[in-house]
Amino acid sequence: MATLESVTQEVEMDSAADDLAKLEALFSHPLYNLPTPPVSDGDWLLKVRTKRKEEEHSTQQWLSANEDGYDPIVWNASAKTHPPWLRFHLGISRWQMYQHKDPNLSALTQQLASHRIVSAVQKSGGTQLKLLMSFPNYGQALFKPMKQERHEETNVNLYYFSDFERHNAEIAAFHLDRILGFRRVPPVVGRQINVIKEIKDITTDHKLVTTFFTSPVGNACFYGQCSYYCSTEHAICGRPLKIEGSMATMLPDLSLATRRSWRSPWRRSYSRTKLALWETESNYCDSVKKISPYDRGTRLVDLIDMSILDFLMSNMDRHHYETFEKFGNNTFLIHLDNGRAFGRHSKDEPSILAPLVQCCRIRRSTLLRLRLLSRPSYRLSDVMRASLSQDPLAAVAPLLTEPHLSALDRRLETVIQTTENCLQQHLHHSDVIYDDISEYP
Ligand SMILES: Nc1ncnc2c1ncn2[C@@H]1O[C@H](COP(=O)(O)OP(=O)(O)OP(=O)(O)O)[C@@H](O)[C@H]1O
Numbered sequence: 264m265a266t267l268e269s270v271t272q273e274v275e276m277d278s279a280a281d282d283l284a285k286l287e288a289l290f291s292h293p294l295y296n297l298p299t300p301p302v303s304d305g306d307w308l309l310k311v312r313t314k315r316k317e318e319e320h321s322t323q324q325w326l327s328a329n330e331d332g333y334d335p336i337v338w339n340a341s342a343k344t345h346p347p348w349l350r351f352h353l354g355i356s357r358w359q360m361y362q363h364k365d366p367n368l369s370a371l372t373q374q375l376a377s378h379r380i381v382s383a384v385q386k387s388g389g390t391q392l393k394l395l396m397s398f399p400n401y402g403q404a405l406f407k408p409m410k411q412e413r414h415e416e417t418n419v420n421l422y423y424f425s426d427f428e429r430h431n432a433e434i435a436a437f438h439l440d441r442i443l444g445f446r447r448v449p450p451v452v453g454r455q456i457n458v459i460k461e462i463k464d465i466t467t468d469h470k471l472v473t474t475f476f477t478s479p480v481g482n483a484c485f486y487g488q489c490s491y492y493c494s495t496e497h498a499i500c501g502r503p504l505k506i507e508g509s510m511a512t513m514l515p516d517l518s519l520a521t522r523r524s525w526r527s528p529w530r531r532s533y534s535r536t537k538l539a540l541w542e543t544e545s546n547y548c549d550s551v552k553k554i555s556p557y558d559r560g561t562r563l564v565d566l567i568d569m570s571i572l573d574f575l576m577s578n579m580d581r582h583h584y585e586t587f588e589k590f591g592n593n594t595f596l597i598h599l600d601n602g603r604a605f606g607r608h609s610k611d612e613p614s615i616l617a618p619l620v621q622c623c624r625i626r627r628s629t630l631l632r633l634r635l636l637s638r639p640s641y642r643l644s645d646v647m648r649a650s651l652s653q654d655p656l657a658a659v660a661p662l663l664t665e666p667h668l669s670a671l672d673r674r675l676e677t678v679i680q681t682t683e684n685c686l687q688q689h690l691h692h693s694d695v696i697y698d699d700i701s702e703y704p
């Protein structure tokens with residue numbers, strides 16, 4: 264006889280299968296498989312150069328002088344020999360971080376989740392603690408440790424600029440960005456790390472080592488050195504040894520691909536008392552539209568895409584964004600640093616949507632995908648649940664709690680309604696909608 268428990272379990276499995284089917288249907292939808300503009304030679308971020316004869320000798324020497332813990336390098340100009348992280352680097356183009364249905368993605372994320380860690384050092388830059396992890400095949404990841412429980416909502420009295428970062432937000436942002444069809448976040452997975460074996464014992468960072476201690480209940484802890492929350496009171500502690508965290512694929516080194524950092528025109532004041540210009544000036548968007556690079560191309564609608572992503576996940580901390588210098592102004596915006604998203608589900612933050620509200624402009628492809636995601640057959644919360652369940656940390660606990668998933672649906676409605684209002688206020692649809700897919704019916 265079926266017990267209540269087994270029936271509940273079956274229902275849960277059924278709905279998990281339904282969610283997954285929705286996600287698959289979504290990714291097979293024509294809106295996710297639009298013909299992309301041809302990628303010319305100069306539209307790839309990096310290119311493999313075949314070695315000149317005289318260079319071969321020095322490479323051979325380097326090969327034999329292999330560093331401790333790393334595998335010998337066995338790759339050459341042939342794509343077949345490339346490790347997943349290198350394929351990822353070579354797949355970055357002017358328009359996206361990776362392809363839709365990228366065949367390399369699963370191998371890449373699998374390695375992030377399971378590869379042996381050879382080195383772990385603190386990464387400078389930014390305010391909160393993070394570690395640069397290296398793998399035996401020379402791949403690297405940026406590790407952000409878990410700082411608070413997933414069900415905890417941000418303290419209402421904390422300003423956005425002193426909020427803790429959340430490892431699950433980094434992971435969920437990657438999934439959300441992909442589900443929105445942007446593909447502008449480098450892949451991120453969750454992972455459990457042994458604080459002693461995978462950090463303390465292998466690090467060459469002496470300053471980091473001095474911050475390790477054992478807590479009163481016997482957990483292994485450390486706090487590192489950084490400008491925010493790096494103290495014994497805010498230590499990161501294993502239970503007793505393992506901690507959860509996010510592992511983000513590292514972008515190509517800056518020596519190979521420089522990036523430009525842009526201050527967001529809708530940046531917050533980062534002050535308890537001051538307002539930013541965009542919060543007080545009624546025609547703010549008009550002035551933004553007149554200045555480079557927002558005065559041409561897709562930069563403004565890309566910024567609006569980013570604000571939609573941020574509104575959905577309630578990220579108030581998008582002070583800057585980056586682009587690859589090689590591509591000039593005509594390129595996608597890199598959505599890095601999403602750790603302050605998903606802090607609150609019970610409240611929305613309308614000001615994050617200011618670029619859309621004030622400019623009344625949106626890419627047609629984005630709007631059509633948002634509408635798709637608001638339909639029950641592709642519901643955003645369901646496809647996010649399905650997508651996140653594929654992350655290794657989902658086995659420990661769901662990466663986003665149900666209230667966060669429902670908040671996504673509620674906020675999506677707000678974005679769509681905002682666009683409808685814009686369409687009503689404007690005479691011509693083309694005033695609001697930037698038609699980036701004119702060939703689409
Ligand atoms: N996946 C990545 N690959 C390469 N570089 C990265 C990656 N993620 C972040 N960085 C770089 O590291 C720097 C710090 O990262 P991040 O912004 O996530 O940290 P943060 O502590 O939140 O910073 P801030 O306090 O400035 O907001 C960024 O300026 C970015 O250029």
Ligand SMILES: [Mn+2]
Nearest residue numbers: 389580600602
């Ligand atoms: Mn940040």
